[in-house]
Amino acid sequence: MATFKAVVVTKGEAGTTAALSTFDDADLMDGDVTVRVSHSTLNYKDGLALTGKAPVVRRFPMIPGIDFAGIVETSSHSDFKPGDAVLLNGWGTGETHLGAYAERTRVKGDWLVPLPAGLSAAEAMAIGTAGYTAMLCVMALQRHGIGPERGPVVVTGASGGVGSVATALLAKRGYQVIASTGRSQEADYLKGLGAVEIISRDELSGPAKPLAKERWAGGVDSVGSHTLANVLSMTRYGGAVAACGLAQGMDLPTTVAPFILRGVSLLGIDSVMAPKALRLDAWAQLARDLDRDKLAAMTTTIPLEAVIEAGEAILSGRVRGRVVVTID
Structure with missing residues (x-):
């Protein structure tokens, strides 16, 4: 009976524990496609799952990891055959369905996306859910009519x-990007990605006024809480903010003032259950528009054995940019 290497999270009386283990093929979950995983990545949600600092994992034992790229080994799904290069983002993998930090996984074919032409598996995971979510945010702003001509846009949690x-996507499309970060030493890094101005996260992290001076036409926020409230209060008339994260908190201590006095729109971005057509569009645009040199500049690579320690690092703000996890 075949076994493979995996990071497994288990739950005991003292809480959850993550460890590199051997997993059995027979214990894989139902699905019509089995994939040999070559690469994964590290997202904030993965850090929560690995450390148990939030109830991300809903069943035990669990293999965490919400993203993977790899090669189809077996398939009874009409869209995929053995040898196809595929990727997956979300759909509850690493939470309710055995995830990506393993040499093998079995999933529903409807969750898979073909690896876009021109992207390697490693590059796709350098993008990962974080980059795919960023593209969904940019697409949402553009659908709402927030183009470069409307004025600057702010990106929180920019590093x-x-x-x-x-930051890289917006700059490539001609936006003036104001990057908010708590790490002043990353200013050159962010300017290299295309930011024209760097501001301290301290400017946005405290309690917000109902309305503040108008500073930007739109924004991409992955922080939530007071930061998102401040971003909204400083958004220009008719602007919009795409919200996709909760690094500071799940609360939103704001008022209705930005919405009813300035016509500001708050655009909620969900990447986990996004329909396939939207995913295909986002990945096609990522493959076409994301500068590979900038992607490489924001990426580090670690082996599967190092992902547990990296999970602690991402939660404490010690991870810059993107992390690729080599599996196979």
């Missing part, structure tokens, strides 16, 4: 995964 990719 993190979502923020780094959002």
Whole structure:
């Protein structure tokens, strides 16, 4: 009976524990496609799952990891055959369905996306859910009519995964990007990605006024809480903010003032259950528009054995940009 290497989270009386283990093929979950995983990545949610610092994992034992790229080994799904290169983001993998930090996984074919032409598996995971979410944010702003001509846009948590990719994507499309970060030493890094101005997160992290001076036409926020409240209060008339994260908190201590006095729109971004057509569009645009040199500049690579320690690092704000996890 075949076994393979995996990071497994278990739950005991003292809480959850993550460890590199051997997993059995027979214990894989139902699905019509089995994939040999070559690469994964590290997102904030993965850090929560690995450390148990939030109830991300809903069943035990669990293999965490919400993203993977690899090669189809077996398939009874009409869209995929053995040898196809595929990727997956979300759909509850690493939470309710055995995830990506393993040499093998079995999933529903409807969750898979073909690896876009021109992207390697490693590059796809350098993008990962963080980059794919950033693209969904940019697409939402553009659908709402927030183009470069409307004025600057702010990106919070700019030196993190979502923020780094959002900064690069927006700059490539001609936006003036104001990057908010708590790490002043990353100013040159963010300017290299295309930011024209760097501001301290301290400017946005405290209690917000109902309305503050108008500073930007839109924003991409992965932080939530007071930061998002401040971003909204400083958004220009008719602007919009795409919200996709909760690094500071799940609360939103704001008022209705930005919405009813300035016509500001708050655009909620969900990447986990996004329909396939939207995913295909986002990945096609990422493959076409994301500068590979900038992607490489924001990426580090670690082996599967190092992902547990990296999970602690991402939660404590010690991870810059994107992390690729080599599996096979």
